[in-house]
Amino acid sequence: MLKAQRNISPSQEKPKLLEVRNFSLCVSENFRLTDITFTLHANEILAIVGESGSGKSLLAQSILGLYGHIPKDRIFFNKEDLGALDKRAWCALRGKHIAYIPQDPLSALNPVQKIGTQILETFMLHNPKASRALCKQRLSEVLQSVGLDESFASRYPHTLSGGQRQRALIAMSIINNPQILICDEPTTALDILIQKQILELLATLANKSAIVLITHDLGAVAQIADRIMVMQCGKIIESNTTQEIFSNARESYTKELLDALDFSTLVPKAYEDSEVLFMQDFSSIAFRRKFWRNVPVCITHNVNLRLHKGEILGIAGESGSGKSSLGLAIVRLMAHRGEIRFFGKDVRDFGKEEYFSLCAKLGVIFQDPFASLNPRMRVGDSIAEGIAYHYGHTQSTQGVYEALESVGLDESFASRYPHTLSGGQRQRVCIARALALKPSILLLDEPTSALDKSTQKQILELLVRLQKDLDMSLIFITHDLDILRFLSHTLIVLKDGYVQESGASKEVFAMPKSAYFRNLLATHFWQDLG
Known part of the structure; x- marks a missing residue:
């Protein structure tokens, strides 16, 4: 379990960083939050789960004041009422004390700016008098902390893999050592090896910051979260420790979410003997531009398979x-190269x-x-x-x-x-x-x-x-x-x-x-x- 990487102590001994009291928000008829109440302690990982449209991302962005003015006496950070903050105070808070990692790393990064420039932008915004040497040192430290070497600072987003872009976003978010890190679907659409690397990184970061993890991946939640908050239609319907949610869920909706993890009910029909596709020594080919000509490059090599009806x-x-x-x-x-037959006939x-x-x-x-x-x-x-x-x-x-x-x-x-x-x-x-x-x-x-x-x-x-x-x-x-x-x-x-x-x-x-x-x-x- 990834929790073993962290220094976990009872939440009662940790100070409250964030407290939300009966917070409601109406953006539109189908886009609202109702009576949201929860607390977040230091070094805690709180997972917010629910179906698409349940209000998870809306809640996260509302905490940062991105959906208009927050009423007074509803959201408190370090016992300070966020509803009383003016525009300048919000600018000082966002990115420095509470950081946000958006859902899609490719669209969140500026395609025409180098990674290092984008990461340092957040740091220089909150440290305008920082020297060039300090900026370079901090950039090197934060890249190293997320498992990227210094060469990534000079690269553009389109040259990075999905996992590397996610790490770059995390580096941008933690460069000011925030007390709270809000992660919106940080592992969505990543393969399982990259998922595990990102979760291991978040588990390490939880030793310094509290983390709000928004996700629909309950497998990841079970590995890393201390508590789980289940949302449906803009409301919190259940909140408990991770162990209690998985072993003793009370609400029928929570049980439905857990049942959705069980794919054993997917029983496809047995297939027939008739062959619809045959491939032998099959290779897929891409073309790379080299000087004045296109050079063929094998992407997959010598694949052999048969596919039957059904x-x-x-x-x-x-x-x-x-x-x-x-x-x-x-x-x-x-x-492609190689032999391929459809319904017994060579495609050529x-x-x-x-x-x-x-x-x-x-x-x-x-x-x-x-x-x-x-x-x-x-x-x-x-x-x-x-x-x-x-x-x-x-x-x-x-x-x-x-x-x-x-x-x-x-x-x-x-x-x-x-x-x-x-x-x-x-x-x-x-x-x-x-x-x-x-x-x-x-x-x-x-x-x-x-x-x-x-x-x-x-x-x-x-x-x-x-x-x-x-x-x-x-x-x-x-x-x-x-x-x-x-x-x-x-x-x-x-x-x-x-x-x-x-x-x-x-x-x-x-x-x-x-x-x-x-x-x-x-x-x-x-x-x-x-």
Whole structure:
């Protein structure tokens, strides 16, 4: 457990840093907080959990006064009433005494400024008279404390991995040694090895600061948090120690959140013998610009696999292992080398009409449901686009309604825009768009990584139902081993573009052959947390 890294003493002996008393806030009819009351002690990690839209991030930003004026006698920091602060006092507080790590590190960092410049900006704002030597020394210290060397100071955000960007944000937040660190979904969409590194870093930081951890990852919460606060519809419905929440939850909603961790109910239909995809010595190819020409570079190397009708193939591995590149090459969205056959026929032997028909049989659901839908197109138009292209406009309207119905959405969603939908609803729309052409093979690239656990399980249950009803073959790319353990029939594990494990999922999980996959299994927070 990561708690072993910390110097934990009873919370009664620690001073109160933050106290919230009956705080309410109404931003809009569906965006409000009601009677929020809790305390945060020094060196404590308080986890705030709940589904998307429950008010977790709204509460965190409200503590920092980012949603208008705070009423008096509601929020206290070090016994000081935050409702009495003026604008100058708020500027002195934010970033120095209470720091905030936003949810998406890529959008939170300025793409045209170097990492070192952005980290020092916070330090110089609160220490305007600091010398150049002191700034350089402090930058070096804070980078080292988050596990980055000094060379990262001169790099731009787009050159960093997801975990490195998250570390850079943490460095920016702790450079002034804040007493409270608010972390908004710090491990979302990161692979399990990077997740563990970030959680280990937060556990170390908790020896100096109190931490408010906002997350829907209850596996991470069990490892690191001292107390858990459960939110629903802007209210705190349950608050207790981590051990009590996991072993003796009182509220039915909390029990539902814990039940959403159990993927053992996902039982896909057994697949048939007929082969729909065959690959031998298959490599995905990217092109890198070198001087005046494009140079081909192998991303994945010599992959061999067979996919049968109704089979669910899982592709696992850490970030940068080549999972997405392999998937995109399979569905012809990326160049490749080697042999690949669809429905028994080599793709090189397909004529123009056959290839056009093949494209309709290959469906893709991309990783980010927010970015994969055109914000200017209505849901119905996005779904109808593919139907009209392959089958004509006459079938598009009925096809849209059938696709929406198949994923549990009514016809009214056809006239809505993506920004009016929740994360789970957007992902259902993406699935409906892919299913509209009735594909035989469906590629899913991290389809649940950005969703909370309850929504995640709903999407997975939907996919299992569709696999049973339509006899589709699924290629499921994810870093979540919990899902693959129960959902996939067969499994491929990649590292640096090479296959480390391949075979029936039960056998691969029971008797891993590679040291790499054994390390992944040891690292993962399995959800038998009781």
